[in-house]
Amino acid sequence: MAKLNRDFYLRDALVVAKDLLGKQLVHETQDYRIVGRIVETEAYLGPIDKASHAYGGRRTSRTEVMYNIGGTSYVYLIYGVYHCFNVVTEPKDKASAVLVRALEPVEGVEHMSKLRYGIEPSLLSPKQKLGLCNGPGKLCIALGIGKAENGLNLCGSTLYINDAKNEPLNIKTSPRINIDYAEEYKDKPWRFYIEGNKYVSKG
């Protein structure tokens, strides 16, 4: 399947968040090629959104990449421990993004398993198998995504997203996870997930 092109990312964050479901996130390095199917996302709507890092037009060294053109990666450190992977959307300076919250393993499971647990896939417990990349922090570990992957062009050749078969998906929405501080924005139904998929995060 073809790589998603620039135009895909230049649209509204809510549209991109929904359309990313079912698509395949690919990380390719010299050592591995790891692929996961996107099953859960959240949209963050730039300056107006109190849950967004770019709320109020905040521009700092951390948020700077959010002001880049749609189709740029935004990876940040959370709780001093984990990374979260986002896709910047819309034209330059809109500062909107989509957080990828969960993946279903597709390819390179042996590498995911090594990166997540340091063991071979055959040794994974059923629980560990489900836990490979069913959360924003976990998927970054499983795909080897860290601060080195911040600000990359997703239309390039190391970190990108492939289109997928046009299968019918049962898409559900809900409020976003862990943004209690966001006041009137905390209940906006801007989380999207594939209903019934067992790799959707527990929240």
Next chain:
DNA sequence: ACGGGGATGGGCT
């Protein structure tokens, strides 16, 4: 099934 807490660092006031 839950609920509480610790890890750990960078961003921001």
Next chain:
DNA sequence: GCCCATCCCCGTA
């Protein structure tokens, strides 16, 4: 000095 777009482990039931 406090706040996190998280995860895992350990209690109590």
